[in-house]
Amino acid sequence: MQTQTPRTLASAASAAALVLLLAACGSEGGTGSGPGSGSDTVSPDLPVAGTHWTIGAVTVDGRRSAAPDGARVEFTKDGRVRGNSGCNTFGATVAVRGETLTVGPQEITAIGCPADRQRFETELMKALTGPLKGKLAGEALTLASADGRAGVELAAEADVPLRGTTWKIDGLVSGNTASSLPAGSGDKARLVFGADGRVTGNLGCNNFSAAARVEGKTVTIEGPAATTRMMCTSPQMQLETKLYELLDGPLTYRLDHRTLTLVNAEGEGLGAKAADVKAGATGGTSDGTDGQAPSASR
Numbered sequence: 001m002q003t004q005t006p007r008t009l010a011s012a013a014s015a016a017a018l019v020l021l022l023a024a025c026g027s028e029g030g031t032g033s034g035p036g037s038g039s040d041t042v043s044p045d046l047p048v049a050g051t052h053w054t055i056g057a058v059t060v061d062g063r064r065s066a067a068p069d070g071a072r073v074e075f076t077k078d079g080r081v082r083g084n085s086g087c088n089t090f091g092a093t094v095a096v097r098g099e100t101l102t103v104g105p106q107e108i109t110a111i112g113c114p115a116d117r118q119r120f121e122t123e124l125m126k127a128l129t130g131p132l133k134g135k136l137a138g139e140a141l142t143l144a145s146a147d148g149r150a151g152v153e154l155a156a157e158a159d160v161p162l163r164g165t166t167w168k169i170d171g172l173v174s175g176n177t178a179s180s181l182p183a184g185s186g187d188k189a190r191l192v193f194g195a196d197g198r199v200t201g202n203l204g205c206n207n208f209s210a211a212a213r214v215e216g217k218t219v220t221i222e223g224p225a226a227t228t229r230m231m232c233t234s235p236q237m238q239l240e241t242k243l244y245e246l247l248d249g250p251l252t253y254r255l256d257h258r259t260l261t262l263v264n265a266e267g268e269g270l271g272a273k274a275a276d277v278k279a280g281a282t283g284g285t286s287d288g289t290d291g292q293a294p295s296a297s298r
Helices: 006-027 115-127 234-246
Strands: 051-060 063-066 072-075 080-084 089-097 100-103 130-137 140-144 150-156 166-174 177-180 190-193 198-202 207-215 218-227 249-256 259-263 268-274
Touching: 051 115, 063 115, 115 150, 166 259, 218 234, 234 268
Parallel strands: none
Antiparallel strands: 051 063, 051 072, 051 150, 072 080, 080 089, 089 100, 100 130, 130 140, 140 150, 166 177, 166 190, 166 268, 190 198, 198 207, 207 218, 218 249, 249 259, 259 268
16 A cells, blocks of 8 residues: 655645646636636626716617707616606616616606607607617717617717706705695796806796805805786796795705706705707797896895
């Protein structure tokens, strides 16, 4: 019977350890069919979470259609895609794995659209669904179906500034609660912070104007605001009274891409979204009013 010396046993153990180490090194770098082949390596996920895009065009069955004004899409950080077709708003789940975005069943509002916008919306809903291969190149993102016959062209959408943007007021804030505007109050309420140190706009019925000072994250409106003196419906006047009281004194503002929140020290305030500027639009002015000049403070 042959015996091994301690030195021989140590050498054998070292050799076995070396073989295991080499095997481990050879298996790094991929999960393919062979050690180290990397044939099934998954690409990093496309960095789309928390991004906003303008829709440039969609392609369905090889036919390309340019998007109307206001068509945009956002990929949220909680696994959803939401946006506006240029008429209706929509939303869906989205899962990102490597370069593939899989969009789930869509939910969409049902506002009646002009025929051309309805056609585009229908094509967008067909193109923005199921697994799509994403390609990110600078400020552009393209999403395409596996057969290449459907796709969506997107361009990165920049955040809008506080000043110079027409902010369409769409809600009221009280503490941690946000509510919609009073029923029947219409959609005239808006405001614009100008480079001239003034805030102008419409309170829901009457146009208004006041001096406004921006310092850090605080806007101080030196009210009371001057307004026009029209009489409107009860819901419009109710909203106007609320906004007139809010837009006086220091307000903390928060910008989030295309949304603005203004609140006072008591937590009362308003929410607004950047209004789309339609090509060739008429009937309004750059100061958010309908052309009637405010006369005096109330």
